[in-house]
Each structure stands twice: as structure tokens, then as C-alpha cells.
Amino acid sequence: MALMTSRFADGLAVGSDLVATAETAVRQALSGLSGPADLLCFFICGDDPDDVCRAGLRAMRMAPRATVLGCSATGVIGDGQGVESTPSVSAWAATLDGARLTTFALDTLRADDRFVVVGLPELHPDDQAAILLADPYSFPTDGFVERSEEVLGDLPLIGGLANAIQGRGAVRLFADGEIYSEGAVGVLLSGPVNVSTVVSQGCRPIGPTMAVTEVEDNLLLELAGQPALARLEEIVSALDEDDRDLVASGLQIGIAMNEYAERHERGDFLIRGVIGIDPEREAVAIGDVVEVGRTVRFQVRDAATADEDLYELLDAHREEFGRVDGALLFSCNGRGSAMFGSADHDAVAVRDTLGPIGVAGFFAAGEVGPVGGHNHVHGFTASVLVFSSGTPADGP
Numbered sequence: 515m516a517l518m519t520s521r522f523a524d525g526l527a528v529g530s531d532l533v534a535t536a537e538t539a540v541r542q543a544l545s546g547l548s549g550p551a552d553l554l555c556f557f558i559c560g561d562d563p564d565d566v567c568r569a570g571l572r573a574m575r576m577a578p579r580a581t582v583l584g585c586s587a588t589g590v591i592g593d594g595q596g597v598e599s600t601p602s603v604s605a606w607a608a609t610l611d612g613a614r615l616t617t618f619a620l621d622t623l624r625a626d627d628r629f630v631v632v633g634l635p636e637l638h639p640d641d642q643a644a645i646l647l648a649d650p651y652s653f654p655t656d657g658f659v660e661r662s663e664e665v666l667g668d669l670p671l672i673g674g675l676a677n678a679i680q681g682r683g684a685v686r687l688f689a690d691g692e693i694y695s696e697g698a699v700g701v702l703l704s705g706p707v708n709v710s711t712v713v714s715q716g717c718r719p720i721g722p723t724m725a726v727t728e729v730e731d732n733l734l735l736e737l738a739g740q741p742a743l744a745r746l747e748e749i750v751s752a753l754d755e756d757d758r759d760l761v762a763s764g765l766q767i768g769i770a771m772n773e774y775a776e777r778h779e780r781g782d783f784l785i786r787g788v789i790g791i792d793p794e795r796e797a798v799a800i801g802d803v804v805e806v807g808r809t810v811r812f813q814v815r816d817a818a819t820a821d822e823d824l825y826e827l828l829d830a831h832r833e834e835f836g837r838v839d840g841a842l843l844f845s846c847n848g849r850g851s852a853m854f855g856s857a858d859h860d861a862v863a864v865r866d867t868l869g870p871i872g873v874a875g876f877f878a879a880g881e882v883g884p885v886g887g888h889n890h891v892h893g894f895t896a897s898v899l900v901f902s903s904g905t906p907a908d909g910p
Contacts, residue, residue, distance in 0.1 A: 521609045522840025522872030522901060523547050526592030528602040532560045532569035536603045539592065540576045543607040546872065551577050551607040553615055553701065555645075555842060556584040556688070557591075557876035559602045563684040569603060570688040577607070581615040583701050584688035585647040585676035589850065589857065589877035591843050594865055596850055596857030598877060599679065606874035608840055608901065613707040614640075617689045620698040622654060631658050633697075634665060641704045643711070645842065645899065646673035649685040650879050652696035655891055659882055662889045671889040672711050672899040673700065674844035674878025710835060712898040713883035714827050715785040716820030716849075717766050717813040720757060721749030726808045732789075733797040737810070741796035749812055760814035767800050770809035771886025784885050785813060785892070815894060817853050824860065824896055828867035831900060838868040840901040843875035846894045850877055853894070860896045868900070 523546025527538035536558065544551055554577040560566040566586045574582045590597055592604030620633040631654075644666070648655045655675055662671055678684035689699040703709060724745065728736035737745040750761055768783025787801040804810065832838065841864055850857040857877075864873050882889065883897035 521547065523607050524592045524872040524874040525605040526590070526595065526597070526602070526874070528597055528600060530601045532558065532565045532601055532603065533572050535601065536569035536573045537576065539603040539605040540573045543605040543874070544577065547607055547609050549609045551580040552610040552613065553608045554580045554582045554605065555874065556603060556605040557587050557874070558584065559587050559590050559597065559600065559679065561601065561679055563678060563680065563686055566678070566686050567693055570686060570693060573603070573605065574688060574691050581617055581701055582688065582690055583617065583645060583647065583699060585876070586678045586684070586686040587876035587878070588677050588679055588847055591845060591861050591876060592874040594858070594861050594873070596845070596861055596877065598850055598857045604874045604876065606840070606842060606872060608872070610707050612705055614704040616702040616704065618700050618702065619689055619692070619694060620653065620700070622697070629654055629657070635702050637666065637669070638704055641669055641702055642707055643670040643672060643709045643899065644700050644702045646671050646698060646700040646882050647687055648673070648675050648698035649687060649696050650675040650677065651682045651685065653698045655698065655880065655882070659889050659891050668887065670711055670884045671882050672842070672844070672897055673882045674876065674897065675880035677847070677879040708902045710831065710900050710902065711883055712827050712831050712900060713885050713892065714820070714824040714896045715885070715892060716823045716894060716896070717768065717783070717785050717815045718819040719768060719783070719811045719813055720753060721812050723770065723809050723811045726804055726806055726810055729804060729806055732801070732803050733792065733795070733799050735795065735797050742798040743791055743793065743796040746798055746812065757814060760816055764815065766813040766815060768811045768813045769802065769804055770811070783811060783813065784890060787893070820849065820853060820894070821859070821863070824863050825867060828863060832868055835900070835902045837903045838871055838900055839903055840872040841868060842899040843873055844878050844881045844897045845875060846881055846896070847877040847879060848894050849896065864898065
């Protein structure tokens, strides 16, 4: 059953006949609105990309007057639950009175030794945020998002990397009646629409914060004046057995987003993976490039920490923004049952904290969302675009 609201509603259906499944999910979402839909988003998990295309076409035709956006996925979220690796469709519909919605499709052109992204919409002062869905196999999402400030200013990007059960070549993107097998699609939200973002990276700091004192590309050579590997070994040796197991299963590092903060605790960092060590150089390799002088802190991630982090951030958001009407949820495909033992975790957390609102989304191969005022691509993250009551006074 669809969640009944006046302005936002979601739907979910499971079944091998993807066209019929899409009809059911979209009908549920549309019927939950008290007025016509201005924006429809849908997400399709299916075994055959041709079936996914047919289901997407049917979904788009069911809301001919709405702005429509969607993609394929390996799992979908709707009706307060998640469904993984099973033919299914989730849908989300919204009535956004007075908002201006602009769809776009991005592609890349090679220019000399670099790629140039084309297809960006014209920007306006009242732009609030953009939803971005990208094919991870054909679109340079990391580079585009990390450098988005150069062309988009401080416009928040929120969304995820689409995927498909068959992987490369099977990803499908949908926007306003068109089907894309590569690139990226999105919708720019402008005018009187009150949106905000929540990005839960789900990590817990270990050891002290340290300044990077010597670095080469993505190799940390020195931390706080000592060899980086020696610093890491010192931190790990002081941990209990459970935390050592977490280090062994996937150590992370946090890069402080505000160098001027008096303290750097959980949530103050952009999380990146530790991808290896170089014993000869006593260096630690990480999944990003940082400059000398930046503050970093090693991190671990487990289900309990990820659960606590998401609930705390959502609770804080509710206290700051008050009533919430709807949300789009982009959750890493490494979360769900793999992390929590249940595909429903993130969807349940959103409704537990923000209320019985219309929530839908999908399990992404990477999540897009702002941290510290800058857009980034994340892993093992829940990125949420939240729609609240009222009209924003000073932008998002």
C-alpha cells in the first residue's frame, strides 16, 4: 500500500513481470497525492535490461504531465522497506507547488587529455539542489562531483550511481520519456521548494587527530612528524580486540572538513578508504589526495556505529528543520542486509526519526551528497534529500 500524504507519497511492488510491477508501484505513489504529481522518481531492479526499459517506459507514460526521473538498480527502497536483488520497482511522487523543475542529461566529450561534461542546465539564483543519477561505468562521476563547485557553485548535488544485476552495459537511466544507457541524468530543483540534505557516512574515529606533515600523491608519508605507518601501528596496538577486527576488515580515514574547529569528532570528516601500506617507505595509501597541513583521523565502521550515526543525524535534522514531508533515500548497496542483516534498516530509520512520510530510493553503487558544504561521492553512505514544509528564506 502507498503511504498517504498530501504532497509526497511512495509505492513499492515486487514481481517478475516488471511492466506490471512498475504500474503497481507508480500507481501507489500517484494515488497517495492529494493533487497532480509535479515530480515522479522511480527505481527498477530487474534481470533483463530490455525488461527494465519496458518497465521504465510504462512508468514514464503514467505521469505525462510530471517531470520524471529514474534508473535501474540492484535493489530498491519504498513503502518503509528495502528489496535487494529481486525484480521490483519503487516509486516516489511529489506535488511541488510553484517549484521549477529542469531535467538534464549529461555526457562526456574528450578534449585533449581530459573529459568535458556537456548537458548542464542553465543555473539561476533560486536553484536549491540537483538530483543526480549516473552510470558508474561510462560517466566520470567522481571527477565531475569533486569539481562541481567550479561550474555549479555551492549548489548541493544529491543522488547515487545506478547499477544493474547484469552490471556493465545493463544500466539504464530515465528522464522525461527518454532512455539512456550511459552518462548521467538529473533534475534541478528551483524556486519555492524547501530542501536539505543528510549524509551519514557511518564511521567512528579511532586514535587522535593528526596533521599531515609529509605526503606524496595519495601516500601519507608522515603524520604529526612521524612515519604514517608507525602512527597507525601505535593506534591499532592501543585498541581492543573488537576494534582491531574492524581495522582488519576495512580501515578508513577521515579528512577534517573544517580545519578551524576546536575539536574534530564523528561527522566532522570526509571519509575515505585506507587502500594499502608501503612498509619500505612506512607510508599509508588512502583513496584521496590531501595536502600537507590537513587534519586527518583514522576511522572504523560497523553496523552499530552506522546505525547510531544515521539516527543521530536524522534526529538533529528534525530538530533544526521541524516538519518533514518527504524524502529521497540513496543507500549504499554495501549497507542493507550486508551491513545490518536487513534491507529495511535505512528506510525504517528515516521514518522512525522524520515521521510517516513518503520515502523511496535505491541501493546505489556510490552515493552523492554534500559534506562540509562541498559535494562528494561516497561509499557505505546513506544520502538523503529531505523536503520540508514552508519556503526557504536563504536558499538550501
